[in-house]
Amino acid sequence: MSPPRRRPGGRTARTRAQVLDAVLAELGxxxxxxxxxxxxxxxxxxxRATVYRRWEDVGGLxxxxxxxxxxxxxxxxxxxxLRGDLAALNHEIQDALTAQPPIVAALIAASFRSExxxxxxxxxxxxxxxxxxxxxxxxxxRGELPPHTDARRLLIAATAPLYHQLVLLRTPPDPGLPDHAARTAAIAASAGAFAEPPPVGDT
Amino acid sequence: MSPPRRRPGGRTARTRAQVLDAVLAELGxxxxxxxxxxxxxxxxxxxRATVYRRWEDVGGLxxxxxxxxxxxxxxxxxxxxLRGDLAALNHEIQDALTAQPPIVAALIAASFRSExxxxxxxxxxxxxxxxxxxxxxxxxxRGELPPHTDARRLLIAATAPLYHQLVLLRTPPDPGLPDHAARTAAIAASAGAFAEPPPVGDT
Incomplete structure (x- = not known):
């Protein structure tokens, strides 16, 4: 179930907005x-009692x-x-992972701590x-890809190097990586690497 | 500087081996x-005093x-x-990340907690x-790749999907992924995706 949407003017929604903004500020x-x-x-x-009743603990927040x-x-x-879309997506990911304050990075780190x-x-x-x-x-x-391309595998191949370098290897951001990873995935995808079944002659 | 190697028979080395084995067992x-x-x-x-003196804290262990x-x-x-080597490497990574007890996964998780x-x-x-x-x-x-292939980018492209799915997305292991990610990276690499400068006609 998705949480209630913010309704401007609703007291509960206003409280939620205030609390979530405070979480982001404290986390940053x-x-x-x-x-x-x-x-x-x-x-x-x-x-405090309201925050405990509604969110229980830091994990809930x-x-x-x-x-x-x-x-x-x-x-x-x-x-x-395809290549333009993947590059734009990767630039969004790199920007989010390197933003200051590091909200997205802190949320990913928190996912190792709180179920x-x-x-x-x-x-x-x-x-x-x-x-x-x-x-x-x-x-x-548009005819850029074979009809039975596995979308999820292609998307993960295109985006995983960004997360790997910035979240796990924690190397300084490489300004060329968003475009490079997008181009690599697009080249492989055009060659049928994500097509099902695999390209003829391949095992 | 690398730590002292274990020398069988050395008292310090034996203590270190006992303590590190205990860390792995407790972590698992x-x-x-x-x-x-x-x-x-x-x-x-x-x-206890020996452990505190030599390793200081849990992060040191x-x-x-x-x-x-x-x-x-x-x-x-x-x-x-190339494809065989990358596939074998990915199978090692998948095996390590899904092993029981989950030592490697616990060490990666710990890297978010301890500097x-x-x-x-x-x-x-x-x-x-x-x-x-x-x-x-x-x-x-062997002539499988262009001479000026960027080894690090190729290796990260080949291995990142494994880490992404198992460490970050935490999806159940996909038995086909090690081979698939290796094949994808090898296809892109053979097409010059990791060559420097990029293939002619590309920007």
């Missing part, structure tokens, strides 16, 4: 280890931040070419990869 | 949150486990083809990617 300033229910309540100007991102109006890029944040982070990724399948459908429609 | 059974200096000392049969893995005799696969473990994890990855450059050199030597 202090990271996961500095995030407390008390600091969030104080910053939001909301009673982080999960709700991620769920709030999940019902937004985000749409995948639509540049007119609730983990489940919410995975819901968010699942939602984004499903939305991005339109990139692959449109490329098939 | 209890995960990072259950890992304590006291439990490691008790399990290893070593004085984890960093030493990772450094111990770093000076081992691991060599990259050598199957006679010492983070630095040691990155040293280990750096070492492994450097060793794996021989896969690319040999493929160039």
């Amino acid at each position: 300033e202090r990271g996961y280890d500095g995030l407390t229910m008390e600091a969030v309540a104080a910053r939001a100007g909301v009673h 982080l999960a709700d931040v991620l769920d709030a991102a999940n019902d937004d109006a985000w749409q995948p890029p639509d540049t007119g070419s 609730k944040a983990d489940r919410a982070q995975r819901r968010l990724w699942e939602d984004r990869y499903i939305r991005c399948e339109s990139i692959v459908r449109q490329a098939i429609g | 059974e209890r995960g990072y949150d259950g890992l304590t200096m006291e439990a490691v000392a008790a399990r290893a049969g070593v004085h 984890l960093a030493d486990v990772l450094d111990a893995a770093n000076d081992d005799a691991w060599q990259p696969p050598d199957t006679g083809s 010492k473990a983070d630095r040691a994890q990155r040293r280990l990855w750096e070492d492994r990617y450097i060793r794996c450059e021989s896969i690319v050199r040999q493929a160039i030597g």
Whole structure:
């Protein structure tokens, strides 16, 4: 079930917006280890008891931040070419992962600590990869890709190097990587690497 | 500087081996949150004071486990083809990330918690990617790849989907992924996706 949407003017929705904004601000300033229910309540100007009753713990707060991102109006890029779409997507990912304060990076790190944040982070990724399948459908429609291309594998191949370098290897951002990873995936995809069944002559 | 190698018979080396084995056992059974200096000392049969003096804290223990893995005799696969080598490498990664008890996964998770473990994890990855450059050199030597292929980018493209799915997306292991990600990277590499400068006609 998706959480209630913010309704401007609704008291519950306004409280949620204040609390989630406070979570983002605290997370950006202090990271996961500095995030407390008390600091969030104080910053939001909301009673502590309300925060505990509705979100239970820090994991619940982080999960709700991620769920709030999940019902937004985000749409995948639509540049007119597969390679352009994947490059634009990768630039968005690189920008998000290197933004200051490091909210997205902190939420990913938190998903290793809190089961609730983990489940919410995975819901968010699942939602984004499903939305991005339109990139692959449109490329098939334009004749750029074989009809039975596996959208998920292609999207993961295109985006995984960004996450690998910035989240796991934690190397400084490589300004050329978003375009390079997009070009690599597009070259492999055009050669049928993600087609089902695999290209003739291949095992 | 690399840590001292284990010398069978040396008292210091024996203590280190006992303590690191105890860290692995505790980590496998209890995960990072259950890992304590006291439990490691008790399990290893070593004085607590010795463990504190030599490793300082849990992060120091984890960093030493990772450094111990770093000076081992691991060599990259050598199957006679680029695709075969990358597939064998990916199978090793998938096996390590899905092993029970989940030592490697726990060490990666710990790298989000402890700066010492983070630095040691990155040293280990750096070492492994450097060793794996021989896969690319040999493929160039066999004429499978253009001479100026960027080994690091190719290796990351080949291996990143495994880490992305198992460590970040945390999907169940896909038995076909090691071969598929290897084949995808090999197809792109053969088409010059990792060649420097990029293939003619490309921007």
